[in-house]
Amino acid sequence: MLNTASPLARRSNVWLVTGPPGMGKSTLFSKVILNLRSRGIVVGGCVTSEKRMSGQRIGFRIRDLLTDDEGELASVTGRLGPRVGRYRVNLNDLSAVGGRALERAAKEADLIVIDEIGPMELTSPDFRRSLRVCITSGKPILAVVHERMNDPLIEELKGMSGEATVVVGLENRDSLVPEITRRVGSEISVRDTL
Template identity: 45%
Template sequence: MGTNVLLTGTPGVGKTTLIRKSLDRLDVRCGGFYTDEIREGRRRVGFGIVSLAGDRGILAHVDIKSRSRVGRYGVNVDDIERIGVRALEGALRDSDLIVIDEIARMELYAPSFKRMVICCLDSPKPVLGTIQERKDPFLADIRRRDDVTVVRVTEANRDALVPRILDALGTITSL
């Protein structure tokens, strides 16, 4: 089974930046997705979901009317499936490293996403991703897996973590 490295920490601490810096140091085929903020001026109004192949959708937005909500954001389950799940399916098929940024409350509204996360973690391919700190049975089960290394990111340690992440990924760095 592959080695899976999941970063956790408070919002805005630099988890996605660490993933990007780690990917820059690897010469392997990567697939998957990341999330980013949607802003109007200085105000955050939502979150985007972007595949590493460049496909983009809306993960959640203040203007989305949905039964699936996190705070003031309506969650767009269709784009989680269209962008996120498809990106993970492609990564399982075609990549050396699977990127899942992130596994969190918004994404968990899509049952197909939860199933695909487990498929990725169960695969022989390593996963590099982020996982929300919140208490949730699904997230807790992932954190407890023997094949998952959880790395807590803080402002104090983040600048030194890329080598640790690459080391935790192990054999992928020698491909």
């Protein structure tokens, strides 16, 4: 149940989700996206997923939610692109899939979803420009932000979200799905009636 102490109690059109790795942020996002789509809300943007081989994470994929176009975000075997940890970021796919997904969502979607805005994504000037398009579009944004990331774009989003930044942990991750779905869904419904 949503109460006044909840970080989602403040009305806003920017909601941010953060938390330590492995807490279920992407799983939470997938469930929220399914719930919102079942309400007829057009959800656009991009999501990332792990790429594994023999149980080991070897990279990440990025997918456009409106077209299902997919590309490689980063890989341990990549030879080109900026290095983030043990991964090389594929700037071409990040721009062609991720950047275009954000700009398409700013034009066509009711809600812009981004999983995630982190060090890999922010190495790309094109992705940053596309994120700026989303911010200036005025459309509702639901995004996962890297827990310890300090960047002017993330700080701007945090300022826009006010108190609507949620930290996902073991104790709240299951209750957040209906809470976020309800809050985001009701905000979009209100905007549609204006």
